[in-house]
Amino acid sequence: DTAVSQTPKYLVTQMGNDKSIKCEQNLGHDTMYWYKQDSKKFLKIMFSYNNKELIINETVPNRFSPKSPDKAHLNLHINSLELGDSAVYFCASSPQIRGLGNTIYFGEGSWLTVV
Amino acid sequence: GESVGLHLPTLSVQEGDNSIINCAYSNSASDYFIWYKQESGKGPQFIIDIRSNMDKRQGQRVTVLLNKTVKHLSLQIAATQPGDSAVYFCAENQGNTPLVFGKGTRLSVIA
Numbered sequence: 383d384t385a386v387s388q389t390p391k392y393l394v395t396q397m398g399n400d401k402s403i404k405c406e407q408n409l410g411h412d413t414m415y416w417y418k419q420d421s422k423k424f425l426k427i428m429f430s431y432n433n434k435e436l437i438i439n440e441t442v443p444n445r446f447s448p449k450s451p452d453k454a455h456l457n458l459h460i461n462s463l464e465l466g467d468s469a470v471y472f473c474a475s476s477p478q479i480r481g482l483g484n485t486i487y488f489g490e491g492s493w494l495t496v497v
Numbered sequence: 498g499e500s501v502g503l504h505l506p507t508l509s510v511q512e513g514d515n516s517i518i519n520c521a522y523s524n525s526a527s528d529y530f531i532w533y534k535q536e537s538g539k540g541p542q543f544i545i546d547i548r549s550n551m552d553k554r555q556g557q558r559v560t561v562l563l564n565k566t567v568k569h570l571s572l573q574i575a576a577t578q579p580g581d582s583a584v585y586f587c588a589e590n591q592g593n594t595p596l597v598f599g600k601g602t603r604l605s606v607i608a
Contacts, residue, residue, distance in 0.1 A: 386540075415595075423505055423584055425541070425598040438595055472540050480593030485531060488540035 386489035388473040394495045403458045403492045405473030414456035415474040432479040463496045507603040516574040518602045520587030527589040532572045535584045582606045
């Protein structure tokens with residue numbers, strides 16, 4: 383069973399469109415995240431949620447809106463897609479929001495290409 | 498494995514040799530460190546972690562060394578295999594701050 387699963391794995395869409403990426407974790411973790419990985423493999427945190435509550439919102443355009451219907455799900459909706467949004471988006475989860483040993487587990491990634 | 502310019506640092510190692518991947522971290526207050534492995538087309542996968550009250554930790558074929566004096570972390574892989582080919586990231590955090598990832602090093606194993 384996949385611990386952190388996200389869909390779709392590949393997404394090609396035109397500029398200006400709105401798209402969503404879904405994420406679910408079956409690890410029973412309290413905290414979920416969205417990370418963005420650019421073409422240079424740099425991983426940067428976008429958001430984190432703890433028990434459905436937004437904890438971290440890094441400098442991300444308002445076009446990106448996370449939604450957490452319950453603590454096992456964290457979806458990412460992107461409005462008015464731009465070319466620069468092309469990247470790999472990783473969902474992740476961890477047992478809690480803070481503390482030593484709080485290992486983060488990643489999904490397989492969603493490859494977004496905006497044309 | 499310092500990141501310079503636009504290219505991902507690459508380490509090429511002969512199969513069977515030992516690999517050492519280095520990471521310099523910036524926050525002297527960081528107290529938890531993790532190494533992740535990312536294979537092509539997959540998400541980062543946890544390899545090994547170490548807390549700041551330790552300077553060495555061993556796993557299966559992997560060893561992490563922490564030198565807090567110079568803020569340096571290294572990952573040693575013994576008897577490197579083709580399946581070890583991947584991008585390796587170090588990550589650090591302090592207390593309740595989010596995990597911050599380093600820029601990654603690509604390990605290429607030559608058969």
